[in-house]
Amino acid sequence: MKRGAFSRAIVVDDDPDILLSARLLLRDLFERVQTFQSPEEALRAMDEGHVDVVLLDANFGRGATNAAEGFHWLAEILKRDPEAVVVMITAHGGVQIAVEAMKRGATDFVSKPWANERLLATVRTAAALRNSRKAAITERKRAAAVTAPAAGGEAPLLGHSPSIARVYSLIERAAPTEANVLILGENGTGKELVARELHRRSRRSDQVLVSVDLGAVAESLFESELFGHVKGAFTDARGERIGRLQAADGGTLFLDEVGNLPLHLQPKLLTALEQRQVIPVGANRPVPIDVRVIAATNLPPERLSDESLFRQDLLFRLNTVEIELPPLRERREDILLLVDHYVAFYSKKYGKPPRRLPSEVAAALEAYHWPGNVRALRHAAERAVILAGDDAFTVEDFSLSRAAPARMATPTPAAVTQASDLNLDRAEKTMVEQALKRHAYNISLAAAELGLTRASLYRRMDKHGL
Template sequence: MQQEGRILIVDDDQDILVAGKMLLKRHFSQVDICNRPEQIPSLLAEQSYHCILLDMNFGPGESNGEQGYRWLEKILAIDPQAVVIMITAHGDMEVAVEAMKRGATDFIAKPWHNNKVLATVSSAVKLSSSRTEANELRSANSLLAEVTSQSSQPIIAGSAAMRQALNMLERSAPTEANVLILGENGTGKELIARAIHGQSPRHNKVFMSVDLGAVAESLFESELFGHRKGAFTGANEDRTGRLLAADGGTLFLDEIGNLPLHLQAKLLTVLAQRQVIPLGSNQAKAFDVRVIAATNLPLAQLHDEQRFRQDLLFRLNTVEIQLPPLRERQQDIAAIAEYYLRHYCRKYQKQQKQLSPDALAQLQTYHWPGNIRELRHALERAVILSENHKLEAGDFQLNTKTPPPRPDADLHSFNLEELERQAVEGALKAHRYNISHAAKALGLTRAALYRRMEKHGL
C-alpha cells in the first residue's frame, strides 16, 4: 500500500536511479530522480521533499565524499528541516559518520538491501512529517498567543487615579514580578492584566485567563493542574491543566479572593515549587509562568487570615495595582462613553450618535455601582433603542434616585419579570455588585447573572 511521501534520489549512476525509483514508487506517492546535483536547488524551489537520497560521490574517481558534503550543506541551507539520507559505498563508515555529523539523517550502503532501504526511507518520511507538524504547531501557537494576548479595548486614563495605576503598570510590566490587581467589579482588571502581559518579555507567549469565581471547588485541581485519563469518574481522556498550558506565558487568576482556604493552600504549594502533578499521575511537571491575580476584595479582607492566606498574598502581590471605581474617574467618563458609542454604532450598523450635554452630565454624576461594565451596557442599550441622532438623558434609564420600597409591590406583585428584576437587583446591592457572590446567592452562574442584568438593564 502506498503512503504519502515525496522522495528525491540524486545519483550519477543511472542504474541506481532506475532501481531506486522502481523499488520506492510501489510504496510512496512520488519518486523523482536526478543525475546532476546542480539541479537540486531548482528542484527544491519547485516543491519540498519528505526525504532526499543523496550520493556521496559524483564523477569517476571520486571517493572522499567531499562532493556529498558540499551538496548536503547546500540542501540544508535551502531547507534546514530537510531529511537527507546519504548513499555511500560499502565499507565507507567513516564518511557516513562524518555526513551525519554535518546534518544527514541516516545513510544507506550500496549495494543495498531492499528491505533496509524501505525501512530507512519510511522512518525518514515519518520524521519529516513530524517536523512539519511540529513547525505548523509552533506557528499556530505563536499566532494564537499573539491573538489572545491582544486586547481590543484601549485603556482610557486621563484621571490622576488612573494615571497612577498606569505608572505602576509600565514599571512592573517589563519585569517578572507577580502582580495583584485590586478593584471593584467592572473596573477593567483583566484589561490591565492583558496590558501587563503585552508589555512584558512574554508578550509573544500565551495569556491564559482563569475565572476562579466560576470554577467549582471539585474541579479546581483538574482545571489548573490537569488530569490523566481515568483519574476520576468522567475523566475519559488526558487533560492539560491551565498552569502547564500557560507555560512560558502569563496566567491571569481572576477573582482570587473567592478561592477557599484549602484550595489556596494547594495553589500556594504549586506556585512555590513551580511544579504540578496532574490528577491521576505521580510525575511532577515543571512550568514557567508569570502570575497576575485580581480580586474585588478590599485590602482589609485580604489581610484577614480567616479569609485569605497571608503567605499566598505575599507571593501574589510583589507589585500591587489599585484600580479606582468609575465614580472616582469623572474626567474619563466622556472619553470612555465616546469610545463605546462608536463601537456599538459600528456593531449594530447605526448612524454615529452623539451625547447631549444633559446626557453627558448625567453619566458623569451617576454613581455607577457596576463601573465601566455598567456604563458599557447602558450605552449599548441606548444605541439599540434610541431612534434619534443625539442621545438624551432619558435614553439611559439610569436609576439616579432610589425610590422608597413599596411593600404592596413586594407582597402582592405576581409579575415574574418584575419579581426576577427585584431579586437580581436586590442580590447585586446586597453584595455590593460582587457578581460572583450575587450569582451564588441567586443560584445562578456568573454568565446567567450577566444575561439577566442585561435583560433588565441593571
C-alpha cells in the same frame, strides 16, 4: 512501531516499479500511502490535508542525472508548505546531489537501490520530525492566543479623576520592580488593563505576558493547565503540553479571578510560586520557572482576609503591592471621556456617522450607577452606535432604563424586604435570579449585566441551585 503509526505519505517517482515497492514497504507505517509519477499531481494531493512525509525522486527525465527537476519540485513543495518534510531519492553514489538537496531544504535522502530497513528508518525519523514541527506550530499558536489581549475595543487606562490618578501613580512605581502585584476591583473596572500596563512598563516587557482565568479553569484540569503534563499522564494526554507557568518563564504571569480558586487547590499554586518550579502531571522532575506574578480578583479585602475562603500565606505571596481600582460610580468625571472613546471606536468599526451627544443624555450617563462599570459602559456605547438615528444619541439608545439598577426604580414592598436582608449569600442569589429572569435565562446577557464572566455566572448558579 504499530501499523499506521503515521497518517499519510506521498511518493513521487517516474518509475512505476519504485512506486510499487515503496507503497508495499510503507503501508504498515502509514495509514495511507499515495504514489504519483507526476509531481504536479503530487502537489495537488498535498492540498487534501496533512502529509507526514514526501519521498521525491531527484531525476525524472530519461538520462537526467543533475537533479535539476528534483530541485525544482522540492522548491515548489516547500513553497506550498514551508514545514513539509521531504526525503530525496537519489541514484547510487549521488552524494553531492544529496548534500545539495539538503542545503535546499530536504530533510534527508535515500539512495537507489535502497535497503528496506534503511528506507524505513529514514522515513520513520522524517515523519516523526514532521509531527514534532506540527506540535510546535500548534503550541506557538496556543501561546499567541493566551497572551493576546482581550477583544472588544478595550481602551487604554483613561481618566483624569483623583482616584484613577492614584492608580497611575502606583503603576508607575510598581511596574519597574519585580514585586508581585494584586489588583482589586469590581468586575468590569479594567483589572486586565492594569496588568498589561504593569507588564508593558516592566523590565520584562520584551518577554511574554501569559494570562489565565482561574475562574474558568475546571478543577480537574487545574494542574494540567498551570503545570503542564507529559504524554500518557492521563487518558487524553496524547502528547506533551507546557503549562501556563512554564510558558510564562522569563515574563509575566497574570492570574485573573484568583479569588475564585478553590481552597484545596490554593496550596498547589502557593508551592509552585514559593519554590519557583513546577512538576508537570506525570513527570518526576521539577522544571524551574522565573515569572513575575500579577493577580486580580473581584473579592473585597474583607473576604480575602477570610481563612475559610483564601489562604493567607498565598495572599501574602501575591500582594507585595496592592492596587485597588475604583468602580465607575466613584469616578463620574471620567464617564464622558470613556463614552467618547467607545462611541468613536464603535462608530469606526460599524461605519456609522458622527452623532451629537445632547447635554441631557450626557447628564443621564454621568448620573447612571453603572453596575457593570467600564465593561457595561462599553456595551452600552456599542448598542447606542448601532441603534441611534442619524443625528443625535438619545437616552434610549444606551438602554439605561432597561438595565437600570434597582435603586433607580421606585422600590416595591418586596424590594424593601429584600433590601433589609444584609446576608451576602442571599443577596447574591436574589441578584443572580433577577438578572436571569430579566433576560429570559440568556446567560450571556445576564452575565454582562451582573458584570461577570459566563463561567463565573455558571458557578454562582450552581452554588445557589438556580
